[in-house]
Amino acid sequence: MKWKIAIFTGALWCAALPGLAQETAPESPQDYAWGRSLTTTASSPWYRVALPDDVYQQSVWPDLRDVRVFNHQGERVPFTLQVQQEVQPAPKEQALRLFPLAASPVEKQSDAGERVWLRSPEGYEIKLEGERINAPGESYLLVLPDNVQRKGVTQLQLGWDKPAANWQGKASLYYSSDMKEWDLMQEDAPLMDVASGNDRLTLNTINISLSMVINPPRYLLLVFDKPQLPVTLTRAVVIENPQSTEITNVALLAAGRATSQDQAIYHWDSPQPITSISLSLEERGTLPVEIAWRASAAEAWRPLTKTVLWNLDSQISAPIPVAVGNVQEIQVTTVNAHLPKIVPQLTGLRPSQTLIFNAQGSGPYILAWGNKAAQTAATDLDALIPAALRQKHAPESLPEAWVGEEVKLGGETRLKATSPIEQRSQWLTGLVWAALVLGVLALAWMALRIWREVKEKA
DSSP, rough: HHHHHHHHHHHHHHHHHHHHOOHHHHHGGEEEESEEEOOOOOOOOOEEEOOOOHHHHOOOTTTTTTTTEEESSSSSOOEEEHHHHHHHOOEEEOEEEEEEOOOEEOOOEEETTTEEEEOOOTTTEEEETTTOOOOSEEEEEEEEOOOOOGGGEEEEEEEEEEOSSHHHHHHHEEESSSSSEEEEEEEHHHHHEEEEEEEEEEEEEEESSSSSSSSSOOOOEEEEEESSOOOOEEEEEEEEEOOOOOEEEEEOOOOEEEEETTTEEEEEEEEEEEEEEEEEEESSEEEEEEEEEEEHHHHHHOEEEEEEEEEEEEEOOOOEEESSSOOEEEEEEESSOOOSOOEEEEEEEEEEEEEEOOOOOOOOOOOOOOOTTTOOOOOOOHHHHHHGTTTTTTTTOBBEEEEEEEEEOOOOGGOOOOOHHHHHHHHHHHHHHHHHHHHHHHHHHHHHHHHHHHHHHH
């Protein structure tokens, strides 16, 4: 019997050795689920590729480790992945024309609240009406230049001569496209100019946004809270595009469904490194909600935030920051309310990446993705383009390889592929279980043999 056990054990080792000694075969395009052709035009040692949305949606791994580029010979070429960053231009000032206005006393109206007229020496007249019109202080009409980039305007900066005494006040800002209808943009914005010894503190900016309104404003109306100020405005400018380097994001629409009258669940096919989410209501109104998240369908829900979604006056609620790592599902639960008939649309933002590859071999090249067994293959930028060459071959100035038609590759079966490491682990696990079973059989045989010997002696 001992020789049988020895033979069985040897057979197990022989069966396991191929799995333990298996070498990793070179990758091929068929190891990946999906692919797109890449078209190159200008001759260059390197090309850059703006990854299509499908790559983010269908990649098995959140860090895109299963993305590859192959040449026409089917060989993998060196590449790197770089987070896309957009450098904003330096701040730009646009001067506004400035007209002081004199205010008339507030008139009471039985049907429309209160009304006040503001008149300039040049003959301009502005009528403000509403239920909360108080006695206005000094007022100024500001005219925006025609060439101002309204989307980039973030601040209104005011200028005045140094006052004789410390001064602090408030001002409200209105906007209009025709000087007939005025809407409030900023109420009671603090302004000041104070000095202490040789130190001077000036607060002369008001944060504004000209892109959140339907009709682009051409005029601004600045109304102070006091009729006589110790300062006189001498200049007004709007600030465009503060200098910053921003990460460019890609928007990924999540599939959503209502699970009850007060709850909806949204998901992506695979976990995503979401940095913020936007929930948009189809119809006008507000909706208080609690939002939870989880990294996979098997995990428990974790609270994210409580907020109010709104869609009023052509303005929608701001994106909600998400700083929790990878997210696959989002749960939205209403608070003392029901979901609208049309479930709110949820979009997640994740940093977009640019792929830069070395044009080894010949084209056409193939962009491939989708492989559960893939290991990280992207290299550092320094290993792809030496620093000494980046002055001439800067990554942002490399010629672009255009993403073309779909290429049929390995299909969805590659989404469950196992890596060589996992395969070897499975071999070892099987070997251990086989050894345990063999040990149990050997012990059972020995026990049976001892029992027979004892029985024969008895």
